[in-house]
Amino acid sequence: MPGPVVVAEQVAKRWGSTQALTSATFTIGRGITGLLGANGAGKTTLLTLILGLHRPDGGRLLVLGADPVQAGPAVRARIGYAPEHDALPPDVAAHDVVRHIAEIHGLPGRVATARASDALYEVGLGEERFRPVGTMSTGQRQRVKLAQAIVHDPALVLLDEPTNGLDPVQRDQMLALIRHVGHDLGLDVILSSHLLDEVERVSDAVVIIEQGHATVGGRMDELRNAGNTELVVSLDDPAGATVLVSALQRRRVASSDAGQGTVVVALADDAVFDAVRDEVAAAGLGVRAMKVRTRSLEEVFLAGQTGAR
């Protein structure tokens, strides 16, 4: 099984008087990983370090198993990158741009030509691919940027704020494309974004960067389930909530009456399920619904912020 895509240990980077990254430590594995953080949190700095364009001031960074500074060209040959800003020459046809990027990543000319068409088609650009980039809409230009990032079949795709400037419909389409690239095409993706819901919708894992620190990192499902997970029990009889809370507290299971017949139980371990079942049965309460409430990414984010402070 392939190893992690990116491993960062105590990575630090300073730009003049600004400390962009401070001891960032995290691991990015396979699939789509969201790199989440506010503007100026250090996400783009991290991407430049992953590309080997700058040397970290401290710490150790491994990308696809190699040091991106030492093995820069070899590492970058296996990376596709779509920057946040417009980077495409407006007077050149989209197909020519994408083919050129394929060639500079080492694909032979004919292969590059064929794959440029395939990549553009994959992102939803058919005949438009022969139009100059400058005549395209913002949404189409973002698609061209995505196409040039995947055309050479990279092992890792870096997308920096790929939904910038898109309207809600275009944004949904772009997120669907990113999911398609990560899940259907099987390319590992790092999606840098300051939009929490965007990352939550498409990512398998997340690394949250705040003021140069990686405050949270891991698989999305693990983070949602980790700590503070709660069991929400809805009872037929609102008065039964008080009875159940008292019974659970006698068994030292933390719980609270949330009103309207709802009891929230701290899910410390699997034994809590048994305790709730037994107490509900003993009190003869009717249960309408019982479900585990996982944390949203926002709660994970906020918990990370609290932890960092």
Next chain:
Amino acid sequence: MSDTSRIFEQGYRRYDGPRLGRWAAVRSVWKHTVQRVLGLRRSARHKVLPFLAILFAYLPAIAFIGILALVPADADQARDLAPTYSQYYGFVTAAIALFIVFSAPEALCPDRRHRSMSLYLASPLTRETYLLAKALAVFTVLCLVTIGPLLLLLIGYVLQTNGPDGPVGVLAQLARILGAGAAVALFGTAFALALASLTDRKGLATGGALIVLFGTHIVGGVTAFVLDLSNAAIMLSLFVAPFEVAARILDAPNGGTAATSTPNLTVFVAALAWTALFSMLVYVRYASLQVTR
């Protein structure tokens, strides 16, 4: 699937074929830049200036060869009017300057203006190999006007028995033409890229190049001939320096321009110093360029 049926559209798929490495990247950038500077694969208006410059560079050679063809073989006096190779540069200096000033900025400025540098440097290219590819492209295009017309002249002269004697003579002249043309193109490449590295606007690069060209010419001329300090000061002129080197390589060992009495060593060192200065400027500018923001 039957023998006659084939799938033409396979869609996006994984690629496990050969990857050609960084020199293929350099070649691709070189090719792309040559096309861009010449206006190829672009609309007609982008082709006008480069092709006009090429036309102006070749037209005198075609005219001289045509005139020689009309002059009787025994009319030695008339045939002596045909320019020497070094004199030919006098006819095409404007065309070469036009190319350097108007077309060469196209190699560097748009990549920074459209912020495409981030795409280039996110590939196997480094800043150094990117600049190498760009310099090779400008050099190649400049060779079209610094070497091409003289080669045409050589072929015309040889066919009309007005050229060097024998295969050895022809080969020696060919080597001199290649060397001189390469020297002028190298100088022009360094100069054009240096000016283009200072701005991301082609218009500013062109304007700056014109000011520097004429400015150095005035300073060199005034220092050498008005103040009468030293004849060698004319090598400060960017109009004179490359063509003086070319003249001395070609057929005017004592000088073919205003720098006639300047020693060879001074001429070559001055041209080399200019080229090194311009190259250093480009390198320094790009070494610190922030490309991902």
